[in-house]
Amino acid sequence: MWARILKECGNRLSQQTISTWLTPSRAMALHDSGLTVELKNKFTAYYVEQNYLEMLEAVAAQLFERQFKINFIFSDTAEQMNLWQLSAGGGDKAPSGECGNGGSKDAGRSKGRKAGQEKSRKTRLTGSLNPRYTFENFVPGKNSQLSHAAAKSVADAPAGSYNPLFIYGGVGLGKTHLMQAIGHQLLQNGKYENYKICYISAEEFLNELIAAITSGSTATFRNRYRQMDVLLIDDVEFLAKKEGTQEEFFHTFNALYENQKQIVLTSDRSPREIHHLEERLRSRFQWGLVADIQPPEFETRIAILRKKSALDKILIPEKVLAYIAESITGNVRLLEGSLHYLKHYSDTQQTDINLELAEQALKNIFEHEVNHISVEDILNIVSDSYGMPTSAILAQKRKKSFVEPRQVAMYLCHKLTKLSLPETAENFKRKDHTTVLHACRKIARMCEEDVGLKERIDGMIDKLRNQKLKIER
Structure with missing residues (x-):
């Protein structure tokens, strides 16, 4: 299946692009919503996701005549296993070839306990959470103080003061991170061990609704979502112009709210800026707290880079951190991407990271200035x-x-x-x-x-x- 997708991409991308970014790669798992693919390293996965994911999914949808989602993982075994265990539809076993057969009995029992804990966690979680998207890994600043505090409050006491919680902001600023951090904390808190939690994008909600209508299982679809204790819906601006989906979500929202269940929503714009959205939904989105996230200021960008470099064990001088923070101002994902690429470039050159190396590596990867706006x-x-x-x-x-x-x-x-x-x-x-x-x-x-x-x-x-x-x- 992955080979067919790559073959079709050969008509759209140069052979050099395919050999640089898409090979070597391998399909790791086929699940209900699509395919999980392993790429050679973290930066490659990031780069392909940012630049080619939309095209790859469109090619797959055309080939297999259905909505198709492609998830990327990379070849770092420990992190890959975490991603796999949380992957929706991945089953209880890791992909073959990722775990050796050796090791002590204690290690085996430890793995068994973890597997049991993970299985229990998965029975309570619908969807998949990125293991890195926790409160511990989020760096709050003036740009995100309100959203961060509100998300923490919801995670501490769901269906309390902020219901629904609506977080909005530009691309790559941390909306999804905060939303998934709520899910992670609730799953780890024994007080809410019986809570059913769902993380899903608005687009996936629409696709599942269409599938339910097609198969005549709308009652099952409704029951599943209306029995959740916490519903985390990403990118709700996608509901615009989808009248049927808005109708269904309106009743799901009401059912959850009336039963004092927590609802968290994210969007790239505030509720009043989502055009072609029913007024009754718009007003409900504003019943709780509407909080925005702005691009981080310089000091916060430095703090984000320090946190990410510590997490990934990358030794990087302060001058280089400042250089990156000054060059990239509007997108946290690009900050992380530059860090990952710099580490990859440093390993390739077999030299330590310094300012000269950073200037050489990043000048052809990231634009330092915003392009001309027309x-x-x-x-x-x-x-x-x-x-x-x-x-x-x-x-x-x-x-x-x-x-x-x-x-x-x-x-x-x-x-x-x-x-x-x-x-x-x-x-x-x-x-x-x-x-x-x-x-x-x-x-x-x-x-x-x-x-x-x-x-x-x-x-x-x-x-x-x-x-x-x-x-x-």
Whole structure:
């Protein structure tokens, strides 16, 4: 199956790309939702996931005519075993070839106890949790204080003050980490040993609902989710425009909430910014606490790098940490990725990590500056935020519903591009640059008075900058 996927990818990727990133590799397990594949090291798994996962899953879905999820693991035995044990649908046995037959009887009994504990844990957990996504491994800063404190509170006392807990923020800032950390702590707390916990993405919820409808098992589907004690739903913005799924989730939400069960949700935007979402769901998402995560400031980025390097036992000088933290500002995953690649590069060169080596290794991997943001980028992000086509933003209409998005787009162009006022006016099909000047002054003034608008614009700026951060081969 994996060989067929790779063969089909040969029509889309160069042979050099496939040999560099996708081979050697091997399929480790086939499960209900897809395939688990082993890659040669941690950085390769990270890089392939960031750059080729979407394409690989699309190819697989086309070949096998169903939704297909590919999970990557890497060749570090200890961490691989942890990932395997928590993998949904993986069964109780590890992949063949990962464990030797030797060892003492005590070691065997120890493995047996751990296996028993893991089996008990799995009967209470639906879905899979990344073993690294714990509170101990999360580095809170000013950017995430509220979200971190709220997540800890939920893990200490589910269905208490913050129900539901809604965490939102840009890509790679730690939303999923905090959500899964709640799951880990509850599983480890004997007080909640009988709790049924589910971690699932909104997309997986949709796919399971479709499968249940197709097979005539919707009653089983509903019972499974409505009997949970803690429901952790990732990426709920995916529910937008999915009316049938929204209807089902609405009733699931009500059933859990009325029975005082904990609900935790994450999204890349606040509830009021999720367009094409039923108002009754939007209001329920805001019943508890809505907390955001912003990009980490320099000091927090340094602390994150220190924590990650300690976890992975990477010796790295402070000057190199500062170099990475100054270069990558908007995405925690990219911070981690740079660290992993630097270690890999250091091992390949058989030399210790220093500033010169870091500059040499990372200059071709990460862009140090945000790429040029275009007017088209801005129009697309404003269009998405306000739920209207770009043609409507550019139109001459003077209704308030059209004017505000247009002025916000002009404001962002002035703030994030090098275009002059006349050039911006030309892009918006306006003859007079004073129109742009008026828009910029008006939006700046409104941001001082309207916290909601300021949060919306800050969110758009964050998304624009994050989507321009990319890994280069």
